[in-house]
Amino acid sequence: MGDDPTRTAYRTCPLCEAACGLELTVSGDRISSARGDREHVFSHGFVCPKGATFGELAADPDRLRRPLVRRGAGHEEVSWDEAFRAVEAGLRPIVERYGPQAVALYLGNPNVHTMAGGLYLRPLLRAVGTRNIFSASTVDQMPKHVSCGYLYGNPLAIPVPDVDRTDLLLILGANPWESNGSLATAADLPGRLRAIQARGGRFVVVDPRRTRTAQHADEHLFIRPGTDAFLLFGIVHTLFAEGLTDLGGLAGHVTGVEQVEELARDFTPERVSAACDVPVERIRGLARELSAAPTAAVYGRIGTCTVEFGTLTSWLVDVVNVLTGNLDRPGGVMFPLAAHLRPQARPGGKGFRTGRWHSRVRGLPEVMGELPVATLADEIETPGDEQVRAFVTVAGNPVLSTPNSERLARALDGLEFMVSVDPYLNETTRHADVVLPPTDPTRKGHYDFSFLGLAVRNFAAYSPPVFPPEPDSMDECDILARLTLIAKGAGAGASPAILHDGLLDEALAKVAAAADCSADDLRAQVSGDHPAERLLDVALRTGAYGDGFGLRPGGLSLARLLDAPHGIDLGPLRPRIPEVLRTTSATVELCAPPIVADVDRLRSALDRRHDDDLVLIGRRHLRSNNSWMHNVPALVKGRDRCTLQVHPTDAARLALADGDRAEVTSRAGAVNARVEVTDAVMPGVVSLPHGWGHGVPGTRLAVAAEHPGVNSNVLTDELAIDRLSGNSVLNGIPVAVKAAGKN
């Protein structure tokens, strides 16, 4: 740093899926400002209010810098060695006495935003050896994984809308103006949507709320929560009835088309319109417009996943894309190819299935190696062999994020031992016996293992740490490595280097076997100052665009990415069918038997009436991020955002005025929230954001405690799940609302 303590650093923002490039002004040992990096190959200078607080977030005085151990009613700082000894003393006896199933893990959302999550969780899970693995995926996108698993044979092969080239985009249950996009990594998605309009295209939004995205759209259609599957089946029905299907280049790669026609037979626009409240002529119109547009894409997100028929809805999104010839073509929906991955040599594979084991208490099927988080409390509370007695959370706040959270919070108090890897003492980690805080994001390298595989344009970027580690702090890879070694029985004092070396050996052995060369020769060529960097180097060099350890000069490597602080553009998405397919038939299998069976359930719900019910949906705000960014003053200042939105007609009927308090009750629980009367929500629908409910005793979140809000997941019901994926139903919750006085 020399005499001038001010410098510029570039790094990818790790706070949401958009993967924007940040330009940081570094003054001494702090970040004095964060702006959009104008030269970034993907984000071109875009930044949102969250990214702009990157420095404040990292420097939050409430961020834990030393491990905590529970002493009596509170938590006390201890040394790292003492903390890991406490973990070993807490975990080992439980495993020895009751076996590995007595340990459960919950992996939260930020794991997909850290290199530690991408590289070190799998070894940890393997070492613990439990089937009681839970994650935020089953309160989020699991239905999309399952539908893609059946369609393409690979639950990770998720096609993304080619927003930069499409002529017509139909958006269901997503609000990128606030969320910045999800399962479609697209920095400045609002700008990219405006660009569709600027080049003469259109985008249409289907949402029970007139969101900011809906306001910018060419058309907004209200829909009754939880009924998108009906709307989409009505579109499919129309495509067949009017002879509008055209598989284009996909013909020959798709099986099950006739069966879809058969399945859609009962879902006439008239019948589905009564169920979903979208007018008949618009259902037919959407089908005609999607088929007539030069290119079109249907894209669904949270509002299509966290609902009763989440998997069917996610499946239907892709079915419409297939039937209109828009899967895997420019301007339609396409499969990205991330730099750390390699295309398959040959199409086809083992296919996809769920239910390789079942949860102990409710008998719910395993999906992608995990169980629905909706049944976590059951596994902790219900006595018997293999009852969960110890719990590990990594980057998760399930007490605010998962359904019937009051029950879960009570269940956590009944555990024999709990350890959390988390930088905050919050609503979940306050229950932990040991809290292990990783270094802040300015001190870790960043590569998006998850989101580069979901980007609407192929690109790669690596950001090295901005600052060296603070004394006495611990890197998240080291924390997870030490937990893994404890789980393996190597002891609390075992050096994390044992695991780091082991993982590199494993990666190199695979490459060496495939390339018929020596792992030692390869090891000598691997670069990187940090274990995660070395693993990334191997993945990049053997990945789709890699230098193949010298076989393809000029190809990607860690060194190439370090030389390109604004990222490397790898071009627009390219067709990948059939290579991407891992179904047994090596085709897109439209009608996997579990999907077909669930359509019966959907059909029987078609004529269900619920005219008197009010239903609850969630919402997101640009200056939030799930439950954990309410401690940054710049992000929570201003008006109370945790309000219950009620339509004026419902407000009048319930004798509620703007600003009043209302008691909201569901099967699971009750909250008392402030009312906001607005016609942005449709009649019969009320909306409360999730991730609030701070200010609980035993937490250390001073700013959030001043803006507590209420926890909407007190109302969501752990019994309501999407049958095929086990995903929680978080939208369309039946509730009763009654006046509870003035504010």
Ligand SMILES: Nc1nc2c(c(=O)[nH]1)N[C@H]1C(S)=C(S)[C@@H](COP(=O)(O)OP(=O)(O)OC[C@H]3O[C@@H](n4cnc5c(=O)[nH]c(N)nc54)[C@H](O)[C@@H]3O)O[C@H]1N2
């Ligand atoms: N009702 C309702 N509920 C919902 C949703 C909804 O729409 N409605 N959305 C759901 C969705 S989409 C999601 S993804 C889940 C999120 O559910 P969770 O992942 O359980 O919750 P988050 O709020 O993301 O909490 C993240 C935790 O990680 C910690 N953390 C932050 N950075 C790091 C880090 O670098 N390392 C580590 N180890 N920890 C870190 C934070 O302190 C916090 O404790 O919530 C779900 N819950």
Ligand SMILES: Nc1nc2c(c(=O)[nH]1)N[C@H]1C(S)=C(S)[C@@H](COP(=O)(O)OP(=O)(O)OC[C@H]3O[C@@H](n4cnc5c(=O)[nH]c(N)nc54)[C@H](O)[C@@H]3O)O[C@H]1N2
């Ligand atoms: N600012 C901000 N950004 C975020 C997050 C955040 O908390 N705050 N969280 C991040 C995470 S983890 C995720 S997963 C993404 C989520 O990204 P999005 O899915 O874009 O996020 P939401 O804003 O929840 O949008 C869901 C929309 O679905 C609507 N909806 C509810 N029920 C239904 C229904 O039955 N049918 C239809 N058609 N619509 C329905 C809601 O009204 C809402 O507008 O956002 C990410 N980005």
Ligand code: SF4
């Ligand atoms: S949109 Fe997401 S990635 Fe971009 S600056 Fe905002 S939080 Fe960061």
Ligand SMILES: [Mo]
């Ligand atoms: Mo999420």
